[in-house]
Amino acid sequence: QVQLVESGGGLVQAGDSLRLSCAASGLTLIAYAMGWFRQAPGKEHEFVAATSWGGDRTNYADSVKGRFTISRDNAKNMVYLEMNSLKPEDTAVYYCAADRRRGGVSDQMSAYDYWGQGTQVTVSS
DSSP states (O other): OOEEEEEOOEEEETTOOEEEEEEEESSOGGGOEEEEEEEOTTSOEEEEEEEOTTSSOEEEOTTTTTTEEEEEEGGGTEEEEEEOSOOGGGOEEEEEEEESOTTOOOOOGGGOSEEOOOEEEEEEO
């Protein structure tokens, strides 16, 4: 049974940093591309970042480029999202997702096969 479990969310102030973690089980992480998405209250899911199986290819939403960094540790079956210079508009539930097309860095939800339950990030002004 595949499980993706996010952690690391919380309440922070604008300008602060957070690191989200995604622990994968029931799959071999190196066989998957991984992505992060978010959903703010009353809004649709939004792509944040993605990384290919080896981490050599990444993709970021324009809104987070230069502030967020996606990384992975395949040996530990972990994926991370380092978030710096947080803004109130980054407030959302953040989800990690796994894509069987290991070389991809898709920004489309439909490309991903497995999803976590999400972790809340709240940024106060």
